Amino acid sequence: xxxxxxxxxxxxxxxxxxxxxxxxxxxxxxxxxxxxxxxxxxxxxxxxxxxxxxxxxxxxxxxxxxxxxxxxxxxxxxxxxxxxxxxxxxxxxxxxxxxxxxxxxxxxxxxxxxxxxx
Amino acid sequence: xxxxxxxxxxxxxxxxxxxxxxxxxxxxxxxxxxxxxxxxxxxxxxxxxxxxxxxxxxxxxxxxxxxxxxxxxxxxxxxxxxxxxxxxxxxxxxxxxxxxxxxxxxxxxxxxxx
Numbered sequence: 746x747x748x749x750x751x752x753x754x755x756x757x758x759x760x761x762x763x764x765x766x767x768x769x770x771x772x773x774x775x776x777x778x779x780x781x782x783x784x785x786x787x788x789x790x791x792x793x794x795x796x797x798x799x800x801x802x803x804x805x806x807x808x809x810x811x812x813x814x815x816x817x818x819x820x821x822x823x824x825x826x827x828x829x830x831x832x833x834x835x836x837x838x839x840x841x842x843x844x845x846x847x848x849x850x851x852x853x854x855x856x857x858x859x860x861x862x863x
Numbered sequence: 864x865x866x867x868x869x870x871x872x873x874x875x876x877x878x879x880x881x882x883x884x885x886x887x888x889x890x891x892x893x894x895x896x897x898x899x900x901x902x903x904x905x906x907x908x909x910x911x912x913x914x915x916x917x918x919x920x921x922x923x924x925x926x927x928x929x930x931x932x933x934x935x936x937x938x939x940x941x942x943x944x945x946x947x948x949x950x951x952x953x954x955x956x957x958x959x960x961x962x963x964x965x966x967x968x969x970x971x972x973x974x975x976x977x
Contacts, residue, residue, distance in 0.1 A: 749906075778964060778965075787967040787970050788907070803964075851912055852965060853909060854908070856906045857906050
């Protein structure tokens with residue numbers, strides 16, 4: 746998976762707690778994407794970030810969810826006041842540059858963080 | 864919204880046979896497509912990609928075919944092996960879209976029978 750590192754791999758939270766998921770992109774990649782996957786379903790786009798900027802958060806719930814990709818350090822997906830419906834696998838992906846019509850650009854995924862809300 | 868779907872949710876093939884996994888998309892502006900393989904408990908793994916200026920691309924044991932007329936994508940796996948058992952997703956991207964996100968279908972679960 747081209748070096749995208751996610752942690753924790755597994756996280757258990759009680760309803761109402763906060764979950765923080767971290768993603769370190771491939772070295773040299775400045776673009777990060779977060780996807781959510783429910784059991785037996787495909788990957789749903791959540792948010793696309795560059796360093797210090799949120800480019801597209803159209804797939805992210807308006808409440809309780811936030812994401813950041815600071816100048817230094819990993820990207821963080823934060824879920825406040827978790828509910829059972831937040832239980833899912835959260836995947837991070839990275840790419841080196843913006844997708845263009847000419848170049849195309851593959852995104853590489855990490856191994857995911859499995860969140861279980863009890 | 865998402866515009867990618869798969870024709871078959873499950874596929875079983877005999878070891879050594881060829882596998883064909885299909886994918887339909889509805890956004891005619893999509894110009895870049897990727898096939899991913901996802902094994903249980905793991906992240907999606909890149910298999911092969913194709914841009915809209917091509918209709919066929921070959922890799923090692925895999926071939927992707929793109930038919931823009933009917934907005935259809937297929938992944939062909941030659942001489943399928945037990946290690947090919949996984950869920951396969953196609954993903955599309957529109958480089959002229961507002962964002963750079965890829966949209967994924969539900970996936971096809973491939974089971975290889977030894």
